[in-house]
Amino acid sequence: MLTLQILREQTLTVIDGLKKRNLKDAELLVGQILENDKLRRETQGTLDTLKAKLNVDSKKIGELMKGGKADEATALRTAVAADKDKIKILEESLNDFEKRQLDLLYKIPNVPAPIVPSGKSAEDNINVHQHGDTPQLLPDALPHWELIKKYDIIDFDLGIKISGAGFPVYKGKGARLQRALINFFLNEAGNAGYKEMQPPIVVNEASGYGTGQLPDKEGQMYFVNEDGLYLIPTAEVPITNLYRDVILNEEELPIKNVGYTPCFRREAGSWGAHVRGLNRLHQFDKVEIVQVSKPEDSDRILEEMCLHVQGLLEKLELPYRKLLLCGGDMGFNSAITYDMEVFSAAQQRWLEVSSVSNFGTFQANRLKLRYKTQEGKMQLLHTLNGSALALPRIVASLLENNQTPEGIRIPKVLVPYTGFEIIN
């Protein structure tokens, strides 16, 4: 969430930024917060003055009691009672202002960075980079949902039997390919200086709030009611929350972590004709890179993370494009997001396989993730993350793009991981 400081000091910038997201009531919301903030501060002022008086009087009563002046003490005691009533009322009112402040802050998305274009939907995203030729397939080329049946490597029906739709079973070389990709991605990140982490894949409520899945997005996560735990929609949640309520030393920065986890998404109401096969699943595998950096470094680091992801796609010989998301298509928490999309030849579609984002202080503010500057000042850090990479759509495009009459060719870089060169 945005800090009050930003809202107070950069009000117009915030409103302009929010308009890029097509947030309807930007002025209204910001105005409500500032008004509430003003009232909150006034209330606290009078409350603090009263409390200061109470503290002095209490001390005085103590001294009177000690000095054996019980009468005077009793008199003062009755005088204090009136103040206590006032304090109680003011405290309630202060609580209300604080609660309302939080409610309002939760409603406001992050302010898009200056380079983010305004726009309503994916139509308005900007293609900033494209790499690789889209492959020409034979006329009898198959989409991946046919290929996985033909070679018996991913089985949706078995998944339906034991779990439900959107929970495929990977078999034989299909399972092996999954494992190969995960290892490849983890090793590449390790070589790039990321520390490998293996976090839990269920998280508590506080973690959901920390990275911004809660409130409001409960419906997208699986919830274990009995224990109050959420199945993670991405490794971003546990890995970023490792740094909740943490004060880092400047020398530790930037933090670079990578983790592989399964990811769970309910995807309520988002099923349609274009989500066949591996395009959208309830459970999928993903390797995620997460960084925590000083504010002045995060722009550079975002680029670095993008290049890492692009490098992976190039090594896998997949044609891809890099999009700068417009305000209307960005996630709630993000200040800048680049999406990487690979071309899936048989579907003739671009598939999003990675989303690399800089959150600025938006998550850090909720997480209370800070560091102490050399001048000894507490400062919120910046958080960033990106998929590197999400498996299912990578698999879809690998299968489709590399199909030949003899079988599906495995990219050279993966062969040491799979142990085979072709799926046939």
Place this chain on the structure above:
RNA sequence: GGAAGGAUGCCAGAGUGGUUGAAUGGGACGGUCUCGAAAACCGUUGUCCGACAUGUCGGACCGAGGGUUCGAAUCCCUCUCCUUCCGCCA
């Protein structure tokens, strides 16, 4: 699942209801000493909110939330978490 104990500052660890934001020790930082270091000695060691002011003043914070009281780290209630033992088990 059963039983018991606990939660205090960066860590360890005190704390009779009334200058306790909190003893003491350790660590870290600064200084003295030294060619340098160690040791020793001296000093510093919070966060959040607010008000005027780039410093001061006020308020809050001893797991969380309530309560009792003129006054709560200290008493009472609820919740959360942790540890240990037993049971079950990968």
